[in-house]
Amino acid sequence: MAQWDLLVTGAKVFDGEGTPGRIEDVAIKDGVVAARGRDLPREAAAQSVDAKGQWLLPGMLDIHTHLDLEVEVAPALEEVVRHGTTTVLVGNCSLGTCFGAQETEGQEPIVDCFTRVENIPKKVLRKCAEAMTWDNPEDYLKHFENLNLGPNIAAFVPHSMLRIEVMGLDASISRAPTELELQKMEQILAGAMELGYLGLSTDGLPFHYLSNDPHTDKRIPTQFASFKELRRLLKVVRNYDRVWQTTPIIENRLKALFYFTLTSGRLFGKPLKTSALSAMEMTAAPNSSKLFLGVAKLLNSKLLDGRLHFQALGTNFRVWSDGIVSPLFEELSSTADLIALEYDDYEGRQRLMHDPEWVERFRKEWRHGRTGDDFASWKAKRGLPDSLVIREPEKLIFDGAPCSNWDGESFADVMARAQKFQAGDLTSARSESEREAFEKITLPLNDDADFALHMLRSYDKSFRFYADVANAENRSTLEFLLHENTLPGFNDSGAHITNMAFFDSNLMSLKLAKEQGEDVVAKVVKR
Numbered sequence: 001m002a003q004w005d006l007l008v009t010g011a012k013v014f015d016g017e018g019t020p021g022r023i024e025d026v027a028i029k030d031g032v033v034a035a036r037g038r039d040l041p042r043e044a045a046a047q048s049v050d051a052k053g054q055w056l057l058p059g060m061l062d063i064h065t066h067l068d069l070e071v072e073v074a075p076a077l078e079e080v081v082r083h084g085t086t087t088v089l090v091g092n093c094s095l096g097t098c099f100g101a102q103e104t105e106g107q108e109p110i111v112d113c114f115t116r117v118e119n120i121p122k123k124v125l126r127k128c129a130e131a132m133t134w135d136n137p138e139d140y141l142k143h144f145e146n147l148n149l150g151p152n153i154a155a156f157v158p159h160s161m162l163r164i165e166v167m168g169l170d171a172s173i174s175r176a177p178t179e180l181e182l183q184k185m186e187q188i189l190a191g192a193m194e195l196g197y198l199g200l201s202t203d204g205l206p207f208h209y210l211s212n213d214p215h216t217d218k219r220i221p222t223q224f225a226s227f228k229e230l231r232r233l234l235k236v237v238r239n240y241d242r243v244w245q246t247t248p249i250i251e252n253r254l255k256a257l258f259y260f261t262l263t264s265g266r267l268f269g270k271p272l273k274t275s276a277l278s279a280m281e282m283t284a285a286p287n288s289s290k291l292f293l294g295v296a297k298l299l300n301s302k303l304l305d306g307r308l309h310f311q312a313l314g315t316n317f318r319v320w321s322d323g324i325v326s327p328l329f330e331e332l333s334s335t336a337d338l339i340a341l342e343y344d345d346y347e348g349r350q351r352l353m354h355d356p357e358w359v360e361r362f363r364k365e366w367r368h369g370r371t372g373d374d375f376a377s378w379k380a381k382r383g384l385p386d387s388l389v390i391r392e393p394e395k396l397i398f399d400g401a402p403c404s405n406w407d408g409e410s411f412a413d414v415m416a417r418a419q420k421f422q423a424g425d426l427t428s429a430r431s432e433s434e435r436e437a438f439e440k441i442t443l444p445l446n447d448d449a450d451f452a453l454h455m456l457r458s459y460d461k462s463f464r465f466y467a468d469v470a471n472a473e474n475r476s477t478l479e480f481l482l483h484e485n486t487l488p489g490f491n492d493s494g495a496h497i498t499n500m501a502f503f504d505s506n507l508m509s510l511k512l513a514k515e516q517g518e519d520v521v522a523k524v525v526k527r
Contacts, residue, residue: 004029007045011056018526021518026056057525059086059151060506063275063487064245064311066090066118066495067153068097069128075147080493083504087152088493092245093117094203094222096158098140098192099165101129107169108212113160113220115211118495119327121343122211137192156201156245157192159222159233172221173210182232189236199242199273200233204249204256207330209340216340227259234262238272247277248292250388257295265305272307278490279310279480280317280470283390285383289480296485311489312480314509317470319500320399323461326499328389328469334362338456346460353457366391366449390467393448400464403433411465415451478512481524488527 004027012021013036027035027045042048062080068090071077080088090096095113102109110129111122134140137157144153163172166184177185189200202222210218234244244263248256265271279289292310299306319328325343329335337358341348352358369380369387376386390396393411401407406414420428421438422445429435443454455463471477480486488509491502502508513524 002046003027003044004034005046007040007042007048008051008056009040009042009048011051011054014055014057014522014525016058016526018522020522021055057084060084061087061089061488062491062493062506063089063489064092064277064491065493066092066095067493068095069114069120069125070494071147071149071153072097072128072131076150078150079503081150083507085151085493085503085506087154089154089156089198091156091158091198092201093205093208093247094158094160094201094220096155096161096201097132098137098155098157098197099161100132100135100140102135102161102164103129104168109161109164109169112169112210112212112215116330116339117208117220117327119325119497119499137188137197138195141195154196154198156198156243157189159200159202159225160220162188162200162233163221163225167221169215169221173215173218173224176224176226177229182229185229185233186236189233190240193236193240193242197242199237199240199244201245202230203247204259205247206251207327207336209330209336211340230259231262231268234272235268238268238270241273243273243275245275253291260295260299260308261304261306263299263306263308265307266303271305274306274308275487275489276308276310279312279483279486280490281472281476281480282388282470283395283468283472284380284385284388287383293483293485300485309485309487312477312483312486313471313490313502314477314481314488314505314512315502316468316472316474316477317500318466319469319496320464320466320498322464322498323456323459325461327496331387331389332362332365334358334365349460350457353453359453362453363449366452367447388469390469391448391452393451395467396465397467398463398465402459402463403431403437405431405434411448411451411455415445415448418451419445474512478509478516478520481509481512481527482520488524 006028007025009025010023011026013024013026014021024036024038025040026033027040062085065088067077067088077088091098095117097110108129111125114120114125115122134143162185165188166181167177203220204223208220210216210220237244249259250256261267263272263274279293282288296308296310298304299308319326321329324335324338330339338349338352369376369385370391371377379385393415396411398406398409417428417430418438418441422441429438440458441454443450445451481488488506491505493501493503495501509524510521513520
């Protein structure tokens, strides 16, 4: 009988300790490293792999995914493991499935919470909910025993779903919990900690809305919780030495700072490990992450004894949009109203986009903070915009346009030719298809708001474009990845699957590190 199951020979091994890589052999027995060294005997292994010229490293972690639903229908999660990730965390951002479908009295919490936040069609979500056989955190963990999982999986208790479980959906977005309800949430959370859950996840982003009538103007339940409620629940997490995963309340920076103090051991008796979004160089607010990291430095100091770390993405944060369908456009009330309509409701979107009141609101929001000498523009020029959604036409790039020659061009490029065409320069059209497209423009293109409105009216969701929302050209990406108050994360794997999902972020991190030398590679592998 072979001594080892597998022997990998001749690889450059980065062992995760931060030490430089070295050429050696690694033997595996029962899924565990059994031996390391040079020239280990091949005859002692049932199988051997020649890895000369390749790297061998521990399986990587993806600490921020929304694979909660995908793992149920494709448990191998092949797009995860083929990128070198062997452990994923689910239940992030207050959303998850550990309580099952939670359907009562006509309410569909899975559909309501996931549709707009994660950009997953309702019909897909309903099929997922119908297949859920569990209704509590213990049975949720047990059901994984019957799935042929690719990576390891661990879960947070999602706060929105916890509120729904105890209060019901309507109450969770309309009132505070009673004392008995809060005690029930504490009890359920403590039970989950006993079962091995990672901690509690919450969310504060302003563009996370419910999708079903009559609540399409309401945000997900976690955002209705008070500081008192979070303090009580996080005391449970703190007592078990688990993790609070959160996104900050970016609408109110002072309030976000106040909530972050919950990490402090000095203020609350024991440090609370906190994993927050996110450390990136935002295109609209390039210094915002430096501010957050300054907050982390203060809260993690000996004075306050915190454990706050921001998640850093390992590549540029490029977000695609199908027409207006993108999580970022939830930030503007006019475009959020379009997204709130049923995905197939073309006529409803057309009616709304031809409503004079809506058009006026859209134009105002599209130009807000970008034109004139008002206070909003003054703040935006200094990296403190009222919203982070990219609206500058030179930064919106076609990638699936109605005219194929537009792909790779910006809105500004195409608009400039269309304006010349409208002014009588018919030679500005570069192709027959572009000429036909320009002839369809009935709206005078006075500015980029007019151009955006024309595109939405004429093509609805059938044109595609992207913007680099953060980490443009990866100028600061590696710096953030290696910062003492960050952790590699925020990949959003499995979420927004038509807009973004950085399954390859770990590999991109290694690629950036390799450009700086193998000593940096060793550091990134360790992180």
